Amino acid sequence: MSDNYRGYRGEALSTLKEYDAQVWSDVEVRTEQGSFTGIVLPRSETADAYHIVLKLRSGYNVGIAARSVQAIAVQGRKEAHYKIPEKEFPFDPKKPRVKLLGTGGTIASRLDYRTGAVIPAFSPGELYGSVPELADLCNLETEKLYGVFSENMGPEQWIGTAQAIGREIEKGVQGIVIGHGTDTMHHTAAILSFMVQESPVPIVMVGSQRSSDRP
């Protein structure tokens, strides 16, 4: 199915097509119930085939039964770009260098509004865009080692992570943070405690059961 009708099928899809409306169309929908004005949103893939989702001017979403639609007037188009604003991480020579090594997990994900699932999101720019006060603490660099959920971490990833830690220490960073899924974080921590001994810099593992875009 084309992106112009993302998530729509059956009755709802044919109603949209009948009136030349697409996802992101700015429309006025006339129904047996009355009129609704807003933007056609993509429909969740798990939802039924009988309703069209509109974002009203007030910001609320409503579903309108395709069957009750009498006319749709397309007035324009407003496409949404869901993206954390990427900003370049500022450098302050007075602050310590900290490296964030990403392995995956919920802590490095954000919500996908269409499916309701969390999807990976991780770059220094994105992190700075969403947590700007990080710049008050350190000069942050990030490196994405892996993008796996923690149940998929194994010997290969443990070795790779330990080697990455070694490289960073040699480069002179003053602290290392490892983002990790919570399910097996304690396994990785235990393994790393054997692999990396007498580290001259603190190494912290972090995880969360909430994606970072929850308020």
Place this chain on the structure above:
Amino acid sequence: MPTKPFSEMTGNDYAALGFKSGLEIHQQLLTSKKLFCRCPAARYSDHFDAEILRHMRPTLSELGEYDGTALMEFKTKKEIIYQIQRDTVCTYEMDDTPPFELNGEALDIALGIGMLYGCSMVDEIHIARKQYLDGSIPTGFQRTTIVGVNGSIPFRDRSIAIVQLGLEEDACREVSDVGHRRTYLTDRLGMPLIETVTAPDMLTPQEVAEVAEILRRLVRSTGKVRTGGGAARQDVNVSITGGTRIEIKGVPRIPDIPLLTYNEAMRQRNLLRLKDELHRRGITRDSFEARTELVTKLLRKTRFEPIRNAVADGLVVHGVLLRGFQGLLRWQTQTDTFFSREISDRVRVVACLTTLPNIIHSDSPSETLPSSEWRTLRKSMGATDDDTLVAVWGSPQDAALGASEIALRAQEATSGIPSETRQALRDGTNGFERILPGPDRMYPDTDLPPLRITEERLERLRVDIPPPYWERERWYCDIGVPEDLVAPLSTSPYADLFARAVREWNITPSVVAETLVQFPKRIRKKIGGRVGFTEETMREILLAIREKSLAREGILPSLLAVAQGSRFVRHDLPAPCSSDELKSIAGRCSADLQAIRLHSPAKARRKLMGLVMGHVRGRIPGRLVAQYLGLNTPEAGQ
């Protein structure tokens, strides 16, 4: 047009201003459980078992934008404390468990009220998250949904449009807000409420109050909403020609609305005049100039106590120069309120400098710094006689943020009126609360799937929708309900029972109205506190009246007994008093009366009536007793 005091304003004056106002009314629904979990609703207590600390962060909407309010709240860096009680809060409210299914009882009530407004009902409900970063909701968002749009209610010779009807969860109750710490009680959190949003169709402050009253009574007439303190809260939107939509939040009482909206209209008018004055002085958004400087050292030994103490405590002082603003911080905005308060409010809310005064300025006639110190400051900051200086003090971060807010708010004056939500104050004026949020603070709730509203469900609910209360009132007048009972009865939860008692059980309307409205009120007055009578009790009493096993005189004593804890059982009532029994009781009483010497025969007859009624009250109508005794009493007339 000159500024007129509130009492002298006419409809024409408001028309000349281009006054427009709309309402957003929040009304709690009468359900036993909360909206998204199974905790009990409306169990209030100041007691708590534990406290939880949270910080809030803004979230992008699914359109990829941040909301202005969310960013402002984030700037304040508040620590939020939640006081939680075992019996009223579960892990849902604390965002540690996903929501349960939407409370069907609450949804039914909301759908019913939507139909009462004649709304276009939504076919499929989508729960949204509305960001609230002030901490009033621990999740950082409120779950909310629209059930209907485009309704209307009749008002005078026109109609007022209902833009939308929402169903949402209530927020926490604020306990305190000092510095960087805000504390909330969580018992009210999550209770279901509806939000009715009208179009800006009201054209004078008085109309706003009238429409608020109509809406309040209309939803009450369903008998399915909560009443009492805090159960209904009004937000009032006000704008004038050239102004901006300003939302005054949390107006607790409808009679407060007219003065509040008047003051807001005046504030907007005066801020527009201030803008014109700034432009006349050549100050626009682009040419605006402000300078900030750390002036702690210069004021170390000041005689002005708040600053001297602050410096002694290691805090810092920032001076802010507003180029060309001379005299303008004394520009009147509301009744006895000046532009300086717009600035002070911002500093208080955004920089968390909550101890007042939090700023001083060189336009102030009141004693702050001695003039020699103002001169020193002026010299140091390069200020001319045309400029105004403002000083703000606090921790280095707070004072710096305060200084930048001062410059920001002053710059906004060059454009007119910033979009804000403002809080209603007791004296009828309003103060800054936060930047007005926009649609960007809404994003979909991915925890709950869309919910289809079937036609069958609407049909089932449509049957129970009461007629509008004004139609009930017309009928009550026609059938002779006492005048003072018409209004309370029309929005009483017993209104349906009244109709049944009159239509099906053929009981005299005035007796039913007294039973349902007047007697409970009298009892509440007598024994104090909130006394409720279940519909079941009322039904039993009315049926007893129909069966003539309870006479009119017995109603009040029966209700009083129920209020004092006993149960009313229709079948346990003593049998009605027969004429033989009345004869024998009257005979006995008459004999008793012989013992007392009463000279006036009229007095003696009244005394006899009293004695007999003492034996038969409630079992036989008083007028029959009077008739038997040959008396002309008030009861005999009925």
